[in-house]
Amino acid sequence: MRRWLTSQTMQQSVFVGPALLVYAAIMVLPLLLGIYYSFSDWNGVSSHIDWVGLKNYKTIFTDDPGFGRSFWFTARFTVSVVIISNAIGFAIAYVLSKPLKTRNMLRTVFFMPNVLGGLLLGFIWQFIFTRSFSAIGQATDIGFFNLSWLGTEATAFWALVIVSVWQGAGYLMVIYIAGLTNVPSDMLEAASIDGATGMQTLRHIVLPLIMPAVTICLFLSISWAFKSFDLNFSLTQGGPYKSTESVAMNIYYEAFKSNRYGLGTAKAVIFFVVVTVITMIQLSMTKKKEVEM
Amino acid sequence: MKKWLTTISTVTLAGSLLAGCGGNEKAGSGTEASGDQPAGKEVTIKIMNFKVEVAEQFNRLKDEYEKTHPGVKLQVDTVLGGDDYNTQLKARFASGEMPDIFNNEGYNQMDAWLEYLEDLSDQPWVQNEIDLAKEPTTRDGKVYGMPVGLEGLGFLYNKDLFEQAGITELPKTLSQLEAVAEKLQAAGIQPFVNTYDTWFGLGFHNLNNAFAKQPDPNAFIKGLNDGTAKISDNVIFKDWTHLFDVAIKYGNKNALTTDYNTASTLFATGKGAMNQSGNWLQPVLDKLNPGMNVGILPMPINDDPALNDKLFVGPSNNWVVYKDSPVKKEAKEFLNWLVSSETGQKYLTKEFKFIPAFTNIKTDPADLGSIGADVLKYIEEGKVLGWHWAKYPDGAAPEFGSSMQKYIVGKINAVQMLGEFQSAWDKMKSR
Known part of the structure; x- marks a missing residue:
């Protein structure tokens, strides 16, 4: 009796079971259902569903330039956002881990954009780009402000990057600060006694020691940028002419606006596989670079 | 397969029903407490x-x-x-x-x-x-x-601004419309307020013009679906691009980022003389600028007055x-x-x-407001064409809108735009 109660199986199911059950119900089950729907022609509301085999996947690969275009946009967007937001996030964290008087206040200020939701942020920036910028442009005649920021392909792309970086960098900063404060000060001291310059210390001591933070930040920013939806939705609506339509938006439009739920889920399944593969590669690559103390 | 699916959806639905009941009960007891209604x-x-x-x-x-x-x-x-x-x-x-x-x-x-x-x-x-x-x-x-x-779709126009520019006769053809736009511009008035930021204003309301003016729109749409008709070589569509050109040429700057609210405000406050819209805008105008002197014009695509002096009216x-x-x-x-x-x-x-x-x-035209009264007149005279966008294949209108935006910024020309319409229609109908 006793033995049965304290057995491994019993322990596992009591402690992991409830969480696993919830996870299965709200994550695994919808995923499996989605895979099932991706082989069907369901329109999202009808009560009868027909099995169509691989037809949806065939359509995506042979007859859907829109999906390819949104994938290409998302890829460019992800690369830009990941590089810029991590660089800025790290730079701010590095500066704000120095003993500055205003550093607590500055940390709050940089983190603030993250508190606002993406949708709201999109509307605020839409106002800034279309109204404030043009007002400043008219008053000062500076070319930068006179651009039709959301009206052309290139500027709309960079508008999205700017807002995403502005929103995400603060969060990454917090993680980097946590990493930086964990770097033992005796090591830094030893390095400076040995005559290492600031750059050398950063490159050979600080960076290797905060690799766990880098892993997390890269992972987070890649998955944010890849799944980006709300910002595109409220800032540019995917425009002009669908040039800033992210994959998530393309899926949303296909499944809910065009009444092709089956085709939409097929796209989502492909997207899921791609994101999984990319983040796995990234995780295993940066994991290798982490050093144990 | 089917069976367990039904079971799962039933369970989920039942769950949400239960949740729904809970909510109702709460609302019900709330009113009971206030004593307004007899319970039950x-x-x-x-x-x-x-x-x-x-x-x-x-x-x-x-x-x-x-x-x-x-x-x-x-x-x-x-x-x-x-x-x-x-x-x-x-x-x-x-x-x-x-x-x-x-x-x-x-x-x-x-x-x-x-x-x-x-x-x-x-x-x-x-x-x-x-x-x-x-x-x-x-x-x-x-x-x-x-x-x-019923609603009428066309160009709303500001009667006061028209008068100010010395326009006495309302345009019935495309050349007349262009002449009017020129006159307005010469008088320092922005002729068109365009809102080109969403696909539905473009793909639905704007492009409908070209579908509605086909000799038989339903036959044309049927033809598109079975492959016997083509958008790319259709004369009416080509004519429609000329109207589109005029609206773009005499339109506001940054039309691609001008949204519905901004455009309505610009129009209501007299910052532009014409705006593609319909009598649904009347309550909005009444609020922004009570007593605004406004009417509605047809949207001419060529110089045939019989074809063009018609509004698009639909439920x-x-x-x-x-x-x-x-x-x-x-x-x-x-x-x-x-x-x-x-x-x-x-x-x-x-x-x-x-x-x-x-x-x-029975309606008194005065109740409807001035736009509605104009539309009513067109309906009574039988000078109406239909709304056809709900007959497009699912997903075609966003593609149309996106091609039109490309055309507005000059990324593609008119022939390419019509070609894109055609391929969007073909692609969407077969999905």
């Missing part, structure tokens, strides 16, 4: 309204209805039509919170929902419905929807009743009340400014 018999009709322009007026209507119909409560939720309405509806459907009365545009838009719609053929108002309004929601001889009202949308609604009897009663009672009719014409789609509702 109260029902709530959930209405999902798509007309943001009349949201406020609808709430007043709700109060009046509840006063005269004790025990019936209306719950009105307004969601912007065109873009988000159908997504919201699906979300509510999936969560088991389906409204009892909602909107549907008919034609292809009705396909997805058809099996959930109540057959309204036996309703008293059907016999008074005008034919133009019946077509979209009639399927196999059965009527599934009640038209909300703006239709009320449909959810078949499995527990209060569908009350819902039908409400719809009937709306078009047969004096109060309901008063709200439709005087407050909502809808042009009625029923022969038994």
Whole structure:
């Protein structure tokens, strides 16, 4: 009796079971259902569903330039956002881990954009780009402000990057600060006694020691940028002419606006596989670079 | 496979039903405590309204209805039509919170929902419905929807600004329209306020012009679907691009980032003389600029006055009743009340400014506002063409809109744009 109660199986199911059950119900089950729907022609509301085999996947690969275009946009967007937001996030964290008087206040200020939701942020920036910028442009005649920021392909792309970086960098900063404060000060001291310059210390001591933070930040920013939806939705609506339509938006439009739920889920399944593969590669690559103390 | 799927969905639905009941109980006990209504018999009709322009007026209507119909409560939720309405509806459907009365545009838009719609053929108002309004929601001889009202689409124009520029004759052809635009510009007035930021203003309202002016639009659309007709070599479509050119040339800067609200405000405050819109804008204009002197013009695509002096008139949308609604009897009663009672009719014409789609509702043009009065005149003279966007294949209109935006910024030329329309149609119909 006793033995049965304290057995491994019993322990596992009591402690992991409830969480696993919830996870299965709200994550695994919808995923499996989605895979099932991706082989069907369901329109999202009808009560009868027909099995169509691989037809949806065939359509995506042979007859859907829109999906390819949104994938290409998302890829460019992800690369830009990941590089810029991590660089800025790290730079701010590095500066704000120095003993500055205003550093607590500055940390709050940089983190603030993250508190606002993406949708709201999109509307605020839409106002800034279309109204404030043009007002400043008219008053000062500076070319930068006179651009039709959301009206052309290139500027709309960079508008999205700017807002995403502005929103995400603060969060990454917090993680980097946590990493930086964990770097033992005796090591830094030893390095400076040995005559290492600031750059050398950063490159050979600080960076290797905060690799766990880098892993997390890269992972987070890649998955944010890849799944980006709300910002595109409220800032540019995917425009002009669908040039800033992210994959998530393309899926949303296909499944809910065009009444092709089956085709939409097929796209989502492909997207899921791609994101999984990319983040796995990234995780295993940066994991290798982490050093144990 | 099917079986376990049904089981799962039943369980989820049942779950959400339970959740729904919980909510209702709470609401019910709330009113009981306040002592307004006798306990027990109260029902709530959930209405999902798509007309943001009349949201406020609808709430007043709700109060009046509840006063005269004790025990019936209306719950009105307004969601912007065109873009988000159908997504919201699906979300509510999936969560088991389906409204009892909602909107549907008919034609292809009705396909997805058809099996959930109540057959309204036996309703008293059907016999008074005008034919133009019946077509979209009639399927196999059965009527599934009640038209909300008729609406006219064209160029709204500011009469004062026209006068200021010395324009005495209203344009009936494209060259006249261009001459008018030139005159306005010469007088220092922005001729067009364009809102090109969303696909539905472009793909639906703007492009409809080219579909409606086909000798037989339905045959043309059928031809597109079976491959016998082509957009790319169609003369009317080519002519339509000329109108599009004029509107772009004499339009505001940054039309691609000018949204509906901004454009309406610009137009209402006299910052532009013409705006592609319809009589649905009247309540908005009344609020922004009471007493604004405004009318509506046709949208000419070439110099044939007989073809071009026509407005696009259609049933703006239709009320449909959810078949499995527990209060569908009350819902039908409400719809009937709306078009047969004096109060309901008063709200439709005087407050909502809808042009009625029923022969038994008499309207005073003065009630509709000046745009509505113009539209009514066109309807009475029979100078109307239809609305055809609900007949497009699903997903085609966003593609049309996106091609039109490319054309506006000069990324593609007119021939390429029509080519893109054609391939979008072919691609979307086969999915």
